[in-house]
Amino acid sequence: MDVRTFWLAGRPATGDTELTVTNSHDGRVVGRHSVPTDAQVEEAVAAAHAVARQAAALPVHVRAEALAHVSRRIAERAEEIAQLITAENGKPILWARGETSRAVATFRFAAEEARRWSGGVQRLDTEPAATGRLAYVSRVPYGPVLAITPFNFPLNLVAHKVAPAIAVGAPVVIKPAPATPLSALLLGEILAETDLPPGMFSVLPIENERASALVQDPRLPVVSFTGSAPVGYAIADQIPRKHVTLELGGNAAAVVLADADLDWAAQRIALYSNYQAGQSCIAVQRVIVEQPVYDAFVDRLIPAVTGLVTGDPADEKTQVGPLVSEHAAERVEQWVQEAVAAGAKVLAGGTREGAVIAPTVLTDVPDDAKVVCEEVFGPVMILQPAASVDEAYAMVNDSKYGLQAGVFTRSLDAAFQANRELEVGGVIIGDVPSYRADQMPYGGVKDSGIGREGLHSAMEDLTYEKVMVLTGLTL
Template sequence: MDVRTFWLAGRPATGDSELTVTNPHDGRVVAAHSVPTEAQVEEAVAAADAVAKEAAALPVHVRAEALAHVSRRIAERADELAHLITSENGKPLMWARAEVGRAVSTFRFAAEETRRWSGGVMRLDTEPAAAGRLAYVSRVPYGPVLAITPFNFPLNLVAHKVAPSIAVGAPVVVKPAPATPLSALALGEILAETDLPAGMFSVLPVPNDRAASLVNDPRLPVVSFTGSGPVGYSIMDSVPRKHVVLELGGNAAAVVLRDADLDWAASRIALFSNYQAGQSCIAVQRVIVEEPVAEAFLGKLLPAVSALVTGDPFDEKTQVGPLVSEAAAERVEQWIEEAVAAGARVLAGGTRDGAAIAPTVLADVPADAKVSAEEVFGPVMVVQTVPSADAAFEAVNSSRYGLQAGVFTRSLDLAFRANRELEVGGVIIGDVPSYRADQMPYGGVKESGVGREGLRSAMEDLTYEKTMVLTGLTL
């Protein structure tokens, strides 16, 4: 069997046990990987701690060129990496290829931001007492970063933690999701080709029950976690003196107002409720339609959902594949059944076949049903009709989550009002909440997390301002 090594302080290593990775679609074994021992985890953390000062002092050109190299090599290995993502995650190739393309951009953006990353100066002689004084303000990394990444974007969400860490000169220890470690290990191969110092990165595919020791280790002062809210907040509560960045879940809403382009809205919502099998923090889950266009919109939405191509994720035409596991699909099926028992109507889908859930549209769903109030993380949308834009915005804000929202309108006034009133980290006008450009600030409010990703935003989040005051200058 193919057994992958892990990456210990920049070099390949093997432990004393192995775990296998299987494809969610057909259950076949994709590969096995070696699991680090406790001693090897300790070695990785010690190496990150030991290299921290050297990493922070790395010249800008060294960091930038390393990041640019990774971007180029991901592009060169794009087909291989896309097939690897589909193999371990089950997402259709079309989405796997898109993820690889985004990872290329993420590292390229990081290289570009690294070259722009610089300090600033501030004259202090605005008051007589500070005559001859000048402040130089720079940003300094807190120290080594523990990056805990999820299964749904096993390459690009690792990139969003590794790239800004390297950009600011912070060593990074990656703990990938147990279901999808192979993409992160492949990224480790590419990172090992750079001139970064030993200890600058490790990729440690350890089971989740061994993550606590990494989280609690004082030599890793930053924890950057993407995943579920309960796990994220338990991490924050367990290490209150650390700098914790959380990108958590949501139940993203798409608002369709009476002046929307209904054909565009229906096609986008149908696709992006079901892309990645709904396993995206910003997949469309709640659809809030203004009453005057509700019937016409639904008449366009349901055919668009039915037209989606489901099945084998290795088929280039497939748009909706399986969930990451049969257990995940069984949970989603149970949530659908609970909603139906509480009075919801199934307008499309609602069935399960192994790890796959048919694209599902529900109506008349009680507000407290899990498929409406929680993050379903499956190909399920809940359609709600409201009488006005006021009611639509209130419905968006009724959630305890606040990651992103999409508003389909042609009104500039309504667009700015939505931006002003919606309690989310990002408002996407004229499109689904699932839109994300990798260089833009990305993150949520309320129970959708703290901190921001998006290269420069993440670089700022991993660093603190440090001020040096020069005295006795002639300005």
Template sequence: MDARPFWLAGSPATGDAELTVTNPHDGRVVGTASVPTPEQVERAVAAAHAVRKEAAALPIHVRAEALAYVSRRLSERADEVARLISAENGKPIFWARGEVARAVATFRFAAEETRRFSGEVQRLDTEPAAAGRLAYVSRQPYGPVLAVTPFNFPLNLVAHKVAPAMAVGAPVIVKPAPATPLTALVLGEIIAETGLPAGMVSVLPVPNDRAGALVDDPRLPVVSFTGSGPVGYAIKDRVPRKHVTLELGGNAAAVVLDGADLDWAAGRVALFSNYQAGQSCIAVQRVIVERTVLDAFTAKLVAAVDSLVVGDPADEKTQVGPMVSVEAAERVERWVAEAVAGGARVLTGGDRDGATFAPTVLADVPGDAKVVREEVFGPVLVLRPVASVDEAFAAVNDSRYGLQAGVFTSDLSVAFRAHKELEVGGVVIGDVPSYRADQMPYGGVKESGVGREGLRAAMEDYTYEKVMVLTGLSL
């Protein structure tokens, strides 16, 4: 099996080592990726640094058309890319198709935002001393971006870093997760077709133990990282003078209140606790239920979880596939066992078969258990009864994370309370916290990260305001 080349400054290249990618479901080899040498990584960084001024000066229409082209080509190759995501990630093909569709939209949104991202004008003659003066405020890229991406969305989370960089004229170097580099390499191939300046985009599947050199390199002034908290904060501490954005996940809560549609809530919570085998930073983990509806909701929830189709990710009917590795599933198994040893009850699930962990519902879980306090990143949800809205919102906030929360309620005043009181980056009313529209600002507070994704938000994160004052005008 020939190794896929990586993309060095917009051209295919091969190194002196290979990375083998296996399917988490059955262990078969999906493909191999060529790994760049340190000298090739240096060439990619040097190229990004050299092209930074040319990239920033690209006309808006050139950037927008390149982004639109990527969107179209991803749409044309959607089936191929979805099957590759499913094979290397273990994601059911149903969800992989959804990820491709989202990436198509992400690049399309970026093309649209590029045409709108043109600065603003301010009259300064609000005070006598500034008579005849006008300010033009533009946004300029800091420079090349290092994009470090995770395994769970090997296409769309790459898109959320690459597309805004292309939009603002910033070169970008992608370091994909070692478990899932193949999809990012296909994206690199498509971007290379756009005719953007050489050096503007590189995709380098370097091992994690070599990533530190990229993080440290002063020619990459922006680091955009999605992944685990300890790694993210280690990066931020390592390069305090760089512009670092972090999306670090959490232990997302869904609140179910009296008066909510329990059938809808149970179905959505069941599905979106398990939709990526729980490997999503906004997968439902904590389910906080008003006691008056606890029994009815629990019965509906367990039935909905039991109805999920678990199996081969290549099967169109499968809703829950394997985790990314046996080791990941074994960790979840240990955490569940620790909770049970502390008094938790398993209402359904709790079993592991290789890399597949059965969708699991836990009740009576001790408040200090890992499945409550940490990010499970697996198909496990924890039920917690509460007596009131006040107690429910306090329970949501009783976490060092704060990415998104969902609140199932029919009361508009409660919805606005949730938006005001919950210590999270996003509140979803009437649905799970797992909802994300790719154009909206997305990110967290507390230990869920720094900065925002979503096209315009990320474009602002990659740029700084630059002011020109015009003097002696007749306004």
């Protein structure tokens, strides 16, 4: 089996050691990759720092065409990439193909946004003292970006950091998750086909414990991290003077009100509590159902959950595959067992086989159980009845997280009330909180993070406003 190179300042490179990537379903070796030495990591950072001015000055057409090229090449290699995602992540091929398609769109949106990215002007002669003055307002990159990405979307969450950085003219150093680095390395291969200058990107598959030096390096003034809240806030605490964006997940709630289409709600909630084996920041975890339809909804939900196809992620029919590792599955199993010991009832699932957790539905769960108040990151949902719309929304807000929420209702009043009252970054009406369009602003409040993804929003997050005032003009 060939050993994959990593990408050092835009070129392939090898280090002194190698790491092996395995499939969580059957344990087979998926690939091996070379690991950068400390000297090579230093070289990557130095190259990003050195090219920063050139990168910021790149003509828009160069940035946009590079992004468009990446989009086209991912589309051309879509099946190969999807198979790689499934192999290294354990994600069913159904979802891996979806992730690949989303990455195509993410880079395409970035190319489009890059071409629209422009400054603005303000007349300043609104007061006599500013007669003849005009302000030109542009956005300037803070500088090179350190992108730390998670395992659950090993291609598209890398894309959401790389694409906006290139679009604004910021070099980017990518540290992919150790469990799933191969997709990012393949993306590096495609980036290397573009006309971006050397140093514009590096992909460094290093161990997590080596990332601290990168985080603290002053030549990387922006750190964009997606992962768990404890790790994210520990990073932010280390670097109070840097610009930090954090996407830290949540325990997403789906609210089913009495006027909802119960069949639609049950099918969507069943699927999107368990897609990606629940390893999504916006997978449905808490299901809050208005009391008059609670029993009828449960009667629809349980068959929808137990009818999901679980098993080999390479099988075209599989909807729920393994977690990223058996260790991760053991943690989820333990949390379920703790809830049951505290009085919870299991309506479906609750069992584990290797890295696979059967899609699980719990009810009568104590409010302080981990499966309620923490992020499970596994195929587990909690059912909770609510006496009214007001109580349902209060229950959504009774969380330290606030990423997205879904509300199943036909009522515009209930929809706008949700938008006013729910303490989340996104409210999805008529569907699960798991819905995300890659061009829309995406991020949360409270312990769900700081900043926004979505191409235009992320581009703003990576830049600051700069004002040039022209004087002595006849306007």
